[in-house]
Amino acid sequence: MSLERFINKAISPWMKQEGPDSDIVLSSRIRLARNLEGDVFPLVATDEQLRAVNQQVRKHFEDDSYGNIGKLAYIDIDDLKSVEKRVLVEKHLISPNLAESPKQSGVLMSEEESVSIMVNEEDHIRIQCLFPGFQLNETLALASGLDDWIEQKVEYAFDEERGYLTSCPTNVGTGMRASVMMHLPALVLTQKMQRIIPAINQLGLVVRGIYGEGSEAQGNVFQISNQITLGKSEEDIVEDLRGVVLQLVEQEKTARMSLVETSKLQLEDRVFRSLGTLANSRIIQSKEATKCLSDVRLGIDLKLIEGISNTILNELMILTQPGFLQQYAKQSLSPDERDIRRATLIRERLKLEKNNE
Secondary structure (H helix, E strand, O other), rough: HHHHHHHHHHHHHHHHHHOOOOOOOEEEEEEEEEOOOOOOOOOOOOHHHHHHHHHHHHHHHOOOHHHHHHHEEEEHHHHOOHHHHHHHOOOOOOHHHHOOOOOOEEEEEEEOOOOEEEEOOOOEEEEEEEOOOOOOOHHHHHHHHHHHHHHHHOOEEOOOOOOOOOHHHHOOOOOOEEEEEOHHHHHHHOOOOHHHHHHHHOOOEEEEOOOOOOOOOOOHHEEEEEEEOOOOOHHHHHHHHHHHHEEEHHHHHHHHHHHHHHHHHHHHHHHHHHHHHHHHHHOOHHHHHHHHHHHHHHHHOOOOOOOOOOOOHHHHHHHHHHHHHHHOOOOOOOOOHHHHHHHHHHHHHHHHHOOOO
């Protein structure tokens, strides 16, 4: 398969679109955790109990349609190869926990891959909606609509005082995690991010890496999300997050302009060195690749680099992950072999840009 066909097939359709403030906010996500009334929660359920939940959800929603997202296709996690599970994690369509689960689990997915509904992860149902750019309200509207649609066919575990009951106490209440993925290279370069993160934490929000809890911020990409789920409405949680994100967007823009005004030559040198590294390397590790991709994306956004799509960071941050590299190679690869394949894929991707000019 040619790289161009592989990219078109591998990248989720929603990722190829642009949204508001997409030069800084890469994506908006809403995730809702739900459990079924009367069924034992997944963490302590038997295989038979989990199978019953899985069959019930699948019966109600497989190949069913909701609004303009179309039909939901069901994927049985047990039927997937290890590398296929890894690819779904790298595309943010399932969690690492679901990929590692030996239990009766699955995922319902829309054709655009903007909606995925995990079955028997930490909770019976986890609804996830993803939009490009800064679209938290739109993402919440879709997630809430899906939530109501699902509740027409199944009964949720709900308490009048505590709200939705979940396996983890930190999710009790709304059961909602709202998050945005942000590219903040200028705040990192100006050493402001290290002061901003503690301030964000004090507001009841948390800053994580690209793959959520326990992951580091690769390529200056940070995930900002709510910590509090109890005592606030979904709308209030989203509004609090929106306020912080708007401030971060403005601070990142200011930091970018400051770099251009005070250190333009040094910035250009950094950006074009990184572009040269990506265009010419024969071996490149993941950490170096994401750092260089971040620099190049910054150069594109500041009009220092022309002729390269601004989606390249989004694409290659995913395509150069271990699962995708092995899927493209159609074989298992050692870490050293992945570094060689990663460099080759990036060079070929940049050549596609020149050919399409």
